[in-house]
Amino acid sequence: MVKSLNSVVRRLVAPVGLWTATMLAPLYATAEINAGEELLRNRCMGCHVPEQNEPLQLSRISHQRKTPEGWLMSIARMQMVHGAQITSDERRTLVKFLADTQGLTPQESAPYRYILERRLNHIEDKQPQLAEMCARCHSEARVGLQRRDAGEWEHLVNFHLGQWPSIEYSAMGRDRDWLGLALNEVVPFLDKNYGLQKDHWQQWLDSEKASPIGEWRLVGSMPGRGDFHGVMKVIADGEDRYRLNLTGKFADGKSLRGKGQALVYSGYEWRADITLGKEKFQQVLAMNPQGDRFEGRMFLKQQETLGVNLTASRADKPSLLAVSPAFIEAGKSQQISVRGTQLSGDVSLGPGIEVLKVLKRGKNEIRLKVRARKGLETQALDVRVGEQNLAGGLRVYDRIDSLQVSPAYAVARVGDGGGSQEKVKAAFEARAYGAGEDGVNGTADDIYIGTMPANWSLAPFDQQAIEDRDLDFVGKIDRRTGVFTPAAAGPNSKRKYGTNNAGRMSVIASVGQGDNKQEAKAELIVTVQRWNNPPIR
Template sequence: MIERLRKGHVAGLAGLLLLMPVPSLAQDGATLLEENCGGCHEADANGVLSRIGGQRKTPEGWLMTIVRMRLFHGMEIELPVQSQLVHYLADTQGLAPSETEGYRYILEREPAVVENIEAPLGEMCSRCHSSARFALQRRTPEEWALHIDFHVGQWPTLEYQAQGRDREWLKLAREEVVPLLAEKYPLESEAWSRWLEAQKPAASGSWVFATRLPEKGEAYGRLEVSGDSQPYSVSGTLKTAGGEELPVSGKLNVYTGYEWRANLDIGGTAYRQVLAISEDGNSLSGRQFLHAEDSLGSTFRAAKAGGKPVVVGAVPSTLPAGTSATVQIVGTGLEGIGLSGAIEASGGAANAFGSAIDVSPSAGTDGAVAIASAGASLDDGLAVYSHIDSLKVEPSFAVARVGGGGGSAAKVPARFDAVGYWNGPDGQPGTEDDVRIGVVPASWAVAPFNEEAEHLKDAEYAGKMNESLGIFVPAVAGPNPERPFSTNNAGNLKVLATSGEATGEGQLIVTVQRWNDPPIR
């Protein structure tokens, strides 16, 4: 399935350009900035270039700015120099780790986040793009005002497209939105000042990790990061819960001292990582996804080997009762594993990824298992179940996109997990006291979401669901003469999961192609 998705799909702009080597050039970053940007941006008495000096952005944000200068203003710059500039700007005018909290989903290309933005920003800004896009910028009040003017100048019909005919859009933007943006997202902040002075964590060394692969499920492994200059070399091994061992290799760039951007080959399949190194340098977290299709991915958690004792996770993380298994406790600094709760066990065989421990939960066993070792612990990393009271589909709402058919936009699939729950003290499913078991095996299907979807035969035309993987691949783009009005293969579907006697339901919208897909949506 993944191979079929990869064919004809061009890798994302950020994936290609943010992994460019950083050459050892004679000029430093400030000189390169002056040489490549000073022709249009005037320097003040302190040598700070107009517009540029009043902004801070993520590496993706600076990349988008430079690409826009090339596309719309004829800027001529070689890709190695562009890479150097992105690094320089992200390092000197980036965002502190705390300033990206709550908005990293947009950098990590998480496909199923539903934003809830209050007015006026929800009305004035988020009608066209994500709120994370402006929340991951910092500007002076003057720059926020110029940003409004830029929008009107670049898109003259903006006021009408943004449903602005019922209000004085430009007046509201200048008098209400600009002060609010300047207050919430100012250029100068204590967090950024502290981060500029802080010692940056090292990416080099060994990392033990836990993640999931789209078709292979839960996995764990070890990465080795080496090299004296960027991009660093990455090598390692990944093991699936099923016992398959895959080699890992690739390249890594680090921006702003903590922004980890890697392109990896895992067993012959290209993946991309958008992660963040913790401020203390001991952990790593974010999302890993297919380079060819960022909707197919999962969370990625890692700990620096040789650091303080840490339990990253357990693979597998859910166990049917009455079966024997070897559970890999992923972590570092572990000295003997202790399991308590639904399973009582101790010991384990140390390995390069942590420690492996054999367990045999009795039939009829239900409950969470706490993991402890050498002062490190994890309360919710493992669960044993003999029954499931209720099942939830995650995400509960998702979007897939038709594609292919000779066009430049490939199909955008959607992936779902079935998450089991036990009833809480109230004995009722679907209430706040329910206890999460974790991801469990399930069979998958789709059905029309409503009467209109049934009438239009959306389940027949919109695409196919893989019955065991929970991956939905949409149909081909373009008019379909078999449908009413020869409409395309869009659809409104129920996503149905079944595990034992438990069932769960989600919603999937299959819609048209996304023609403009920038690094920050």
């Protein structure tokens, strides 16, 4: 359970002058003082001075709240830039302590979870001024995942200018009074939207926290491997620490089985390392305050763009999680699985969907052979099992009106080739839509049908890409899975000027045949390695 820093601080109020090494010694011995506080004193207080006679209210550190990854990055900077001395074990302990005492609430982290979940090709919907002033070097999420008062935001602006003076004369810096705008407009905006708001945090700390111990049912999907379902068993392994067993299966038949360990930060931030067969995965999940749902992503540690979007539900509570496959063509029959936990009661798949046969009836899976009536129009149907409802859980379609490749814009990076950085792949999905009532594609009433199996290919993006013969050098896309693997890093003597294997591609998905054939395109930039890969990009 999360302890409140304030209560510990109140116990330890002492005049600053008394905080000498000799005075500290007896305090170390008292059992209540946990390792995190000790580290703050030993590793940070040398530079960050205690304030207002409160030995554990330290300059800068006590005036911000952020995610575990955010704290990790700040401390890593202390080491790299300021020479702070701290071992990896100590750093882990301190990150845990700071995220537990000065973290973000579930509501605060919710809008920006994509960055924690390493959705590297997510396109941010940016606030225009932040986009120009701040989120041109890093994501807006890096900003939105912090809480500070105005003074602290101001220190951050000054630190940026001091650390990276080029901020004023690089693009979108030299055409304006960057520092003036940052201090007079951006800081007030940040204070208003991302102020310290200690009371929000205190409310979260004071609320009861759920435990993740028990059995969970997982559903999800992974580009290239399709729908996923599995079971995760979580057992205690110390305070906020857990061991887990996971088994699961993808729609393509591949199965996963393995073990891992997890740590919960801030009362809900689940981070796990899991070895499944030969692959090492990381889970970044958020547990809901009721403690009966996990939401997030499980990705390959060495290949963060490849991962499973996950939802999990407690095995002992009723829930309806997913239908797989989640779409059916009008006039056709097929098998579907309805997945959840403690499923009981009548199954209803919506008007026009007839159950031909019940193939399996279990608590966690109901497998059915169903038929969609001919002539049904494209629509999303609510699926019900007993009391449980999954809005839009099954989509029926009479034709695909449009196709979109997701992500619409992606970056892959050359790698290996004797260098230290691995290739960074890109994974695409073909999302099919119905035009909706207005019959026009690309409008608000479009109906998402589902992710379709597609034929994948590459083409040069523009004239430059043709002239540079990018297609011959940048890498290959798997025709079936839509996963792009870039070529090796380093100069290539076969290319003009012996340049590297970078380039610009169109990624083309094609679904259906003849008159029903649909095609869609995305843009793919294949570029050089990124050498600095912090957890929050």
